[in-house]
Amino acid sequence: MIVSKRKPTLEERRGRWAxxxxxxxxxxxxxLFAVPLIQSMFYSFSELSLSPTGLQLDFKGMANYRNALMEHVDYNRTLTEAVLNMLLNVPLVVIFSLFVAQLLNQQFxxxxxxxxxFFLPVILASGVIASIESGDFLQSAIMGGGNDPATGAGSMLRSFELERLLIQSGMNELFVTYLTGSVDRIYEIVSAAGVQIIIFLAGLQAIAPQLYEAAKIEGATGYEAFWKITFPMISPLILTNVxxxxxxxxxxxxxxxxIQxxxxxxxxxxxxxxxxWIYFIIIALILLITTxxxxxxxFYQ
Amino acid sequence: MSLMTGKVINSKKEGQEVQRWERFQQRYLTLEKVKSSVWTIVRAVLIIGLSYVILYPILLKVSIAFTHRVDLYDPTVMLIPRNVTLENFEYVISTMNYAKVTWHSFLLSAMTMVLTVITCSLVGYGFARFTFKGKNVLFSLVILTILVPPQTIMVPTYINYRNFDLFGLIGLFNEGGLNLIGSYWPFVISSATGMGLKAGLFIFIFRQFFKSFPKEIEEAAFVDGAGVFKTFFQIMLPNAIPAIITVMLFSFVWQWNDVYYTTMFLDNASVMSTQLQTVGATIAHRLSTTSGGGVGAVDPFYVSMLVNTSILLAILPLIVLYLFVQRHFVESVERTGIVG
Incomplete structure (x- = not known):
């Protein structure tokens, strides 16, 4: 009785240190977060002018939102492009990083x-370097075409043959262009996948080797072992990585x-x-739906 | 495998059975061997190919940086320059004010790195190893700071630091608060309070790491009379080195490459990332003023060559740093327990 009463108090007393x-x-x-977030909400409903002495707020209602969505020249297009790009890239990056993590987890x-x-992109392909690199033309000229498929024969050659081959073999055209497009964007994908590879790798190492041993004795092939063991065990991390x-x-x-x-x-x-705010709400919706x-x-253990 | 055969032998002691099993095993093993050697080759090709994709831009930059101008229009020169030169480096270093900019960037990144590691490890430990009311709610707020794009709170943050005030205290002496824009104070304040660049992620990493740490060690320390802080600094932190290295590397590198906060908080291009953003224009301007032919007369390929050199110079400190910590970093990935 005494023990059961004392234990929570000790825990609680310790908890105060938290x-x-x-x-x-x-x-x-x-x-620096909650207050600015609420402030930013207010700003979005008003006209804000900065003066040396401070700032002045005039309530405008939904005018800013109307302006962004209906009048602004670029906003809608940029927003849809950002969302589409994301929808295109996320599955590729996640699948690619799982694949690479699987490769790097093996003994060789x-x-x-x-x-x-493989962890180098974590360091080099972030922030300003990536943004300059994509616009550099000496490099893309040497690399053969680079981002603009119309100028370079190199990039045409790279996937054109593959594309024709796949379409002729009766695959869905949309899927084929997606696939070959991703082959062309391999550098982009590799450089976006650094942290995800790390997370997957850590996850793969946490899977108990006994599971694979048992499966092997039961006669499972590597393919089956992947889909029946690795995939379920790592599925929480797939969510994290997405x-x-x-x-x-x-x-x-x-x-x-x-926005800036x-x-x-x-x-x-x-x-x-x-x-x-519109941007954030769309991100939140996408995250909610995907989650x-x-x-x-x-599969949670 | 051997355990299984042992069982089979024990349970069925007929020699024929054993023989059949052995034959099967031999066949199975050879098939396995073929399969594994094919896989080894495929894997090697894949890894070498992808490594090439990653390394090629860097190698290309190195090659471009050492190439002399004359080789630019020589179609027979590919990758390996004929006229090796250090001219590009000299030009870029003097144009970018390289030594000063690197020092500023290093100072800023190192400062935020130290503060971020201290704060995030404390907070991560607080969330991992204590039970208190509202813990889950507060932790979901940590996650919220990761999810909200920094642009959403950009304007208030800017105004906040432009007229910085702490509970109206500074306002008493200085009308409108202090203007911290243009100094390193915004970085110090935000990283010391766990609101810096991707700090939510670092808190998450530390929390996961401390959570996976065996509780008994802490209890032993408690029994031996160590206080909460002593336990943290003398037992938990020394054991958290993998997580610390990961977070240190990430926060340093991301701060180094960051343009969002640096353009917002610093008004002049005094750090590497902001300098890099405008380096093309700076070089073109200097070239045009020295040659005297206006901006139109500047050779875009030569500018691009110099820009490449400057990027190489900018990432050089990062590569050196990475080479130093890579062993710890790669090892730590396995034990960071990002996974939980």
């Missing part, structure tokens, strides 16, 4: 070097540049806030 540990974050969260000579190389990839795809694209430019070039802070639909199929 507030000390999370205090810095709590402070940052309220002052030079595995260490291979891992070092979410991570979606967020990653959304943090830096034309849309975010547009509206705020700091045209100084239309209200419109920028409205744009970013919900994947979560039903995820």
């Amino acid at each position: 507030w000390v540990f999370i205090a810095p974050w709590l402070l940052g969260f309220t002052l 000579k030079g595995r260490m070097i291979a891992r070092v190389i 979410i991570y990839t979606v967020i990653d795809a959304f943090t830096s694209n034309d849309m975010t540049t547009l 430019e509206t705020a700091f070039r045209q100084f239309d802070f209200g419109l920028s806030a409205a744009m970013s 919900y639909s994947i979560n039903r199929k995820v």
Whole structure:
């Protein structure tokens, strides 16, 4: 009786220390996140003008939202492009990173070097470097075509034959172009997959080897072992990675540049806030739908 | 495998059976051998091919950086320059103000890295190893900070730092608060309070790591009379080195490459990432003023060559850093417990 009464109090007393540990974050969260989030909501409904003494807010109702969705020249197009690009890239990146993690998890000579190389994009293909690289034309000229298929014979050659072959063999044309398009964008995909590979690799290493041994004794092939063991065991991480990839795809694209430019070039802070709120709501919806639909199929131990 | 055969031998002691089993095993093994050797080749091709895809742009940059201008229009020069030169490097280093910019970038990244690691490890530990009211709600708020795009709170954040005020205290002395834009203070404040670049993700990583850590060690420390902080600093932190290295590398590198926060908080191009954004224009401008023929007379290929050199110089510190920590990093991935 005494023991059962005392134990929670000890735990609780210890629990008070937690507030000390999370205090810095709590402070940052309220002052630098929660308050700005609410403020930004207000801004999106009003006209904001900056003056040396402070800022002035004039309530405008839904005008900023109407402006973004119905009047702005670029907004709708950029938004749809961002979403479509994301829908196109996320499955590719996730499947690719699972595949590479599976490769890197096996025993072979030079595995260490291979891992070092495969994690390199985590470091190099982020932020400003990636954005400059895509617009550089000496490099793309040397690489043969690069981003613009009309100028380079190189990129035409790369997948044109494959495309014809696949279409002739009776596959769906849409699917074939998607597939060959992804072959052409392999660098983009590789460089977006760094963190996901790490997460999958860590997950693969956490699977108990006994499971594979037992399956092998029962006569399972590698193919069966993958779909019956690896895939279910790693499915929570597939969810994690899908979410991570979606967020990653959304943090830096034309849309975010547009939002930034509206705020700091045209100084239309209200419109920028409205744009970013629409953007955030769409991201949240996409994340909700994907999480919900994947979560039903995820196998939790 | 041997256990299984042992069982078979024990249960069915007829010699014929054993022979049949052995024959089967031999056949099975050879088939396995063929399959595995084919797979080894396929795997090697795939890994070498993908490594090539990753490394090629870097190698290309190295090659471009060492190539002399004369070789640009020589179609017989491919990848390996005929006239090796350091001219490009010299030109870019003086144009970019390389030493100063690198030092600034290093200072900024190192500072945010240290603060981020301290705060996020504390917070991660707080979420992993204590039970308190509202823990789940608060942790879902951590996840929320990952999900909300930074652009959504961009304008208030900017205004916040432009007229920085702490509970109206600074406003008492200085009307309108302090203007922190253009200094490193916004980075210090945001990373010290766990609101910096992708800090939510780092908190998540630390929490997962501390959660997977055996609870008994902590209890032993408690029994031996160690307080909460002593346990954390002397037992948990030394064991969290894999997670610390991962977070350090990520936060340093992402800060180094970041343009979103640096363009917002710093008004001049004093760090590497903002410098890189405009380096093409800077080089073109300098070329046109020195040659005197206007911007139109600038050779775009030469500019591109110099831009490539500058990117190489910008990522050089990162590559050096990565080479130093790669062993710990790659190993730590296996034990970080990002997975939980």
